[in-house]
Amino acid sequence: MAGVMAGYDGHRGWVYYLAVAPGHRGAGHGRRLMAEVETRLAARGYAKLNLQVRAGNAEVLAFYRALGYVQDEVVSLGRRLIPDRE
Template sequence: MRIRPFERADTDVVVALWHEVGITRPWNDPHRDIERKMSVQPELFLVGIEDGEVVASAMSGFDGHRGWLYYFAVSPTHQGRGLGRAMLDEVERLLIERGCPKLNVQIRDGASALVRRYEQWGYATDGATGMGKRLIPD
């Protein structure tokens, strides 16, 4: 798999991937989220390409204190082959390059298999509760 920065031409296939893996939510417009990301650190929005096809995505950012990972997805037909680990390695490399001391991920309730996967990758719960407040409705 080749990893490269997202390009606007990837939009429809990336949004379709997010729908396929079930990480979109009705209250978040993925097209707007892409546009927002393209205005801030677009180089930290990555796609994984295999045989000319987008098979993975990872949207990350660094606010000067912590890194964050969003819209991390691998096509179901390509899972179990280390592609997610490769994408995460690249995200971590890019964030370390920027001096980021810690990467945070948020995992939705009920995704215990995903929690176990992140634990295998060296992540641990850190005793914090994620909370959010919508400032701009989609």
């Protein structure tokens, strides 16, 4: 129904994935998972939590903004090491 993968890279916390099955969205599962991640990371003294969302994913951006997340003034860079499968 819902799951999250989060961790700490030695500098800050990261949410790598958060997913809620389409039929279960809007019931608060994502909010509860994010609250649990925040609680667990803060309990360990990690001061910041980062995540990345594709710029065109308006629904997910709105979700995180509603939770109080704001856009950092950074540039995310990437490089494909293996071509995408078609």
